[in-house]
Amino acid sequence: MNVVTPKMSSVMFKYFQKALPMRIKSINEYKEPAFFDAMMAVVGPFLTPKIRSRQVLHGRSMVKIYEEIGQEVLPREYLPDEYSGKCAGTTSQIIDEMITSMNEKKFRDYIMDVSGDKYGVDVKIRKQDTTTMDASFRKLNID
Incomplete structure (x- = not known):
C-alpha cells in the first residue's frame, strides 16, 4: 500500500x-x-x-x-440516452457494461500491473537541474 x-x-x-x-x-x-x-x-x-x-x-x-x-x-456518443436522445444507451446499461468490463480478468491484470511498483521514477538518481531561469520565454527581448 x-x-x-x-x-x-x-x-x-x-x-x-x-x-x-x-x-x-x-x-x-x-x-x-x-x-x-x-x-x-x-x-x-x-x-x-x-x-x-x-x-x-x-x-x-x-x-x-x-x-x-x-x-x-x-461527445454525443458517450452521453446516456436520458441527456440527448439515442446515443450510448441508458444510464443503467452503461453502468452494467462498465461493471462487466471491469470484472474481466484482462482488465484486472492490467490494473494490477500499472498500480504495482514496476513503474516509477527514482528521484535520488535523477539529474538535478542547478540552473534557474529568471524570466519566461515570453518576456525575452531579442534584438
Whole structure:
C-alpha cells in the first residue's frame, strides 16, 4: 500500500502546477463527495491562485456544468440516452457494461500491473537541474 508522504505531496504539487505538459483551463468537479470541501481547505493553500481560481465545484447540478462548459463540448456518443436522445444507451446499461468490463480478468491484470511498483521514477538518481531561469520565454527581448 502506498502512503502519501509530505515529500511526495510536494513533488506531486510541483509536477501538477509547473511541469504538467498541458494547459489547464478549468477543473470541473461533479458529484464530489462530502469530504471534498474539507480536503480542498487543506490542499487549497498549496495550489497557486491561478489553479485555485480555475477549480469549479458543481455539486450534483448538471445545469451548472452545462452553463460552465456547454453541452456541445461533451461527445454525443458517450452521453446516456436520458441527456440527448439515442446515443450510448441508458444510464443503467452503461453502468452494467462498465461493471462487466471491469470484472474481466484482462482488465484486472492490467490494473494490477500499472498500480504495482514496476513503474516509477527514482528521484535520488535523477539529474538535478542547478540552473534557474529568471524570466519566461515570453518576456525575452531579442534584438
